Amino acid sequence: MGFFSKLLGKEDEGQKALREAMQMIWKIVDDEKFQNTLLGDEMEALLNSAPAIDERPDGQGAFGLDQRNPIPVNGAIGELAYLSRLETNNGERMMFHRIGSINTIDVFEAVTYSGSGWFIFFIDLYHPRRSRKAPPGFRLANEPRQFSGFHNFCRNFPYDFADAKQASPEMLRMAYIPLGNVMPQMEKTAFTRPMSHKAKLDIVISNLSSRTDT
Amino acid sequence: MTRAICFNCGAKKFGAFTQCAACKATPSSQEQLETSMALCEHMHSSQQLGIFAEDIHQHRKLVFRPGVLDQAREALKDPQLVAMLGLVVKNANRDSPRPSSSPPRPSPAQAASHIKVRRDAPVTTDLHKTAFAILDVTTRDNRRRIVEQAEERSLSVDHELCAKARSELTNPRNRLSLEVTWLPGISPKRASAYCTLIRHDLDKYMSAAENEAPLVKSNLIAAALELFDADMDADDWASWIYQLASESDQIDAEDVLRLVNEDRAVAGFPLVSGPELVEEEVSNRRRYYKDAIKNAIDRLPTKRMIDVMTDVVETATLSGEEAAPLLIDELIDSYELGVRSFLEREADNVEKLIGSIRSSASNGVRAVTPLIDKLDRVIRNWDRVAQPIQVSMKSRGLEHDQSRRMALDVRGLGVDLFNEHQMLDQAERLTNLLRDVFAELPEVVNRLEEDSVAISNIQRDREKAQKQANDWVQEISFEGQIGLVFKDTLRISPNGVEWKGSRVALENVTGIGWGATRNSVNGIPTGTDYFIFWCDQHNVTRVQLNRETVYSTFIDKLWKAVGVRLLTEMLGGLREGKRYRFGNAILDDFGMELTKSHLFSADEKIKATWAELQIWNANGSLHVGKTNDKKAVLELPYQGANNAHVLEAAIRTKFKTGNPRLSSIFDD
Secondary structure, eight states: HHHHHHHHHHHHHHHHHHHHHHHHHHHHHHHHHHHTTTTTTHHHHHHHHHHOOSTTOOOOOOOTTTTOEEEOBBBBHHHHHHHEEETTTTBBBEEEEEEEEEEEEEEEEEEEEEOOOOOEEEEEESSSSSSSSSOOOEEEEEOOBBBBBBBSSSSTTTTHHHHHHHHSSSHTTBBBHHHHHHHHHHHHHOOOOOOHHHHHHHHHHHHHHHHHHO | HHHETTTTOOOEESSTTTTTTTTTTOOOOOOHHHHHTTTTTSSHHHHHHHHHHHHHTTTOOOOOOTTHHHHHHHHTTTTHHHHHHHHHHHHHHHSSSSOSOOOSSHHHHHHTTTTTTTTOOOOTTTTSHHHHHHHHHOOOOOHHHHHHHHHHTTTTOOHHHHHHHHHHSSSSSHHHHHHHHHHOOOOOHHHHHHHHHHHHHHHHHHHHHTTOOOOHHHHHHHHHHBBBBBBHHHHHHHHHHHHHHHHHHHOOOOHHHHHHHHHHHTTTTTOOOOOOHHHHHHHHHHHHHHHHHHHHHSSSSSHHHHHHHHHHHHHTTTTTTOOHHHHHHHHHHHHHHHHHHHHHHHHHHHHHHHHHHHHHHGGOOOHHHHHHHHHHHHHHHHHHHHHHHHHHHHHHTTTOOHHHHHHHHHHHHHHHHHHHHHHHHHHHHHHHHHHHHOOOOOOHHHHHHHHHHHHHHHHHHHHHHHHHHHHHHHOOOOEEEOOOOSSSEEEETTEEEEETTEEEOGGOOOOOEEEEEEEETTTTTEEEEEEEEEEOOSEEEEEEOOOOOHHHHHHHHHHIIIHHHHHHHHHHHHHTTOOOTTTEEEEETTTEEEEEEEEESSEEEEEEGGEEEEEEEEEEEEEEEEEEEEEEEEEEETTTTTHHHHHHHHHHHHHHOSSSSSGGGGGG
């Protein structure tokens, strides 16, 4: 809030604008109904026709880590909201990006901010709300979190975080975690995929039915 | 995407674990997965992958740098990766036929399509003989249901059998043994389906068994073994036996306890208190698996049985490089007991043959060769039977003692044939035989390597010596015709020096010499006469000729064939203190004793060291004189004095080296 705003009696307007902006951010990152409205009528109708579940009843294998048991969420924004809220059992948050999809299942690659853990998540985005369940070894934060990943493939993940954020739709951009929180991690951490993760990526990529890097 | 090569055929592909487009192989076993992981560009450069592909084409063993497979193994512990791999392998099995050449450890799903059921297969298997199958009850049926079923089944099945089954199933203590024998943890419907499938569709039965827990899978495979046809491929036999052994190793008593107690809770029987009782039952079960395998392979013809055992142990131990499942080791121990008498008998035959070869060796190669042929056959036959034992022993860090002793005996024979009878080829043949046959015995292999190197060196030295001898023969051989009308032959060869049909052996020549005289009349040259002579203890042979080319060629050969020897012998003698007379001078190692002639008094002997002597040629003679005394001179005419050239060569060389002793000219 600037000094001139106070003098000119515009403090209330500024606070109002700020409050509205904050409310908008909150709605983008947490309000599932609002998120669904952003997807367009057809998509919203499609999502609402699907069951609101935490886990598929016919899912096989580890929840979220096996493509046969994907995490139900509400559309592309629901994916961002879910994964941004996800943290390891040690409390480490993650950056993520979408590698592609295997039929209707989206595949995301994620890395902790410290670079110590690399993961692959399978997400089913055709549901009206996001799952309240976390994959084994992870937990969901109680509070909504600003977005820390992307629905697009990042060629130089995670080093191209700033570019990817810049390329995001303007409305979503304000819901992202500030670069000031991310860039110091980039500068001090060497993000190197471990051998097992590379092998997993190979398998997943060989199964992709669509991908965004080609 | 990551470039990789197929573990099976070496073809290029993308992704370490994807199916190979060329041979359709998909890595499935732990070893194949580790190898595939190592054969991708995450771990090796494209160039290195190219080399590995060539190794696979050539069926060479892949050798990775230390730590590569450990790294791959570590990566393969990732649970998500393991789950994904399970999915990949299943997809591949569903989508594709069996690979063109079998990977070392085929999955049962791949092998299932090859199961051949024997014609005289029993109607009931061990699966049907369990109390649960007899009474057609499940692990979740309560006491009352069991009793009812026993009564009902007594109408169609042997009453005593039903009564016994009922009694055992309702006794909590006895029941555990039956539960472990049965299919704990699977639904009653599925258990019933297995009992039906095993009779009607063994392929489907084995394929379904693939996904079961280790105990259930082991029980299902063991029950099926008695149905396998003896004509089924040895590979397929080996594959299933290996699967059974591998699964039985993975049975976890805690898991079994949990499954048994879950069913008991539903059936209303007291829970089993701890894993110790289950452990005991699982041990009994493992003994049963071993017996089941033994009974099954006992039905095979001997040759096939040996092939199966060899395949099993080769597969289970990766040719002796890794520890096998416990069951395989026990199986091999039983096998060894079974073949012991054969091996002992054949070992006796080998010993007798070795004795015969030794006693025939003095009669030459012809006498020995047929016996070695026979020994070769007997040892190879012996090894064929002993091979599974050797490989198993190797995997346990041991050596098969009987094989080791036999190998060392044969090696000893080879050494003796070479050392005592110079039979290099035969010794080499035995070494190669042993290397072929006893590759699983590290100590023997090491010794054979040494032998092989020694034999190669000897062979090489012999060839080198032979070549040198041939070269020498060529270098010293010459023949020339002398005379215008009546020609005489002047010849030198390893056989000697020959002139006009008279020959002196090279080693008998004690002196040589040659020279030339230019003739002229009134100052006008009229030609040159050339003279060559050599002598032995008794005679001197002189040759006069006028063809310069014959002369120069012949003396060159004569120097190489005789002169060098005379020089060497003289120097050796000087070093030992001998003295040699040349004309009126005496030569020793440190100088010469010259004779100084006086007109009116007796000759004077003057001793001069090499530093005080000088040498020159004049008037067709070699002169050796004291530097400051012109009258103390030795004059040796080249055309008449023995070995003047030999002496001159020695002295001139000595002056170049500066050594105080004449004999030291070859020291440098």
